[in-house]
Amino acid sequence: MKQVILLLKGEAPQVVNVGDDLNSLSWTLPNGKEVDMCIELANIRSPSGEITSYLVATNNENITPDDIRDAAALITE
Secondary structure, eight states: OEEEEEEOTTSOOEEEEEOTTOSEEEEEOTTSOEEEEEOEEEEEEOTTSOEEEEEEEESOTTOOHHHHHHHHHHHHO
């Protein structure tokens, strides 16, 4: 199993566990609509210059590195 940060428009970020061999996932939104998302590797540079890698799935085409960094910080607190 691997952990993926799930970033959905209008929803709080969360971590989901998926099988190691999966590269995408389907998710049912609160309105009942199902969305398919690719699981992608995001390499994010911290303010101190360190690079951290996160697996991310999102339905937001306007996601930024800051959004991913903030979500990871919320989840790991």
